[in-house]
Amino acid sequence: MFGFLIAVAAGAATPMLEGPLARPLAQAMGDNVEIADGELRTLSFMIAMIIAGILCALFSSGSALGLAVGGALGYFGMRLLRWLQRIVEGKRT
Numbered sequence: 261m262f263g264f265l266i267a268v269a270a271g272a273a274t275p276m277l278e279g280p281l282a283r284p285l286a287q288a289m290g291d292n293v294e295i296a297d298g299e300l301r302t303l304s305f306m307i308a309m310i311i312a313g314i315l316c317a318l319f320s321s322g323s324a325l326g327l328a329v330g331g332a333l334g335y336f337g338m339r340l341l342r343w344l345q346r347i348v349e350g351k352r353t
Contacts (some may be wrong), residue, residue, distance in 0.1 A: 263312075263322015264330040270312035271305070271334020278304040305335060 282304035286295035295303060309331050316322035322330075333340070 263316040264326040266315050267312045267327045267330025268334035270308040271331040272337055274305045274308045274335055277308055281307050
């Protein structure tokens with residue numbers, strides 16, 4: 261369960277990692293591997309999930325499925341919350 265929570269936090273932190281981690285890494289790989297601007301978010305998500313995987317290994321917690329589901333829920337969490345709010349508000353009106 262702790263690994264799942266780590267993955268949710270990593271997925272939610274993905275946009276915040278784009279500037280300080282993903283962009284410099286993309287620039288460092290720029291000569292050998294071309295990274296498009298649209299792929300920076302994906303690179304950031306990969307970095308976040310690698311960090312989550314390392315933390316889960318250090319704490320001996322979590323599974324691959326928990327990391328995948330938690331990361332996806334964290335990444336799309338705000339969109340899912342807005343969708344649920346629209347559903348709830350639609351039922352009230």
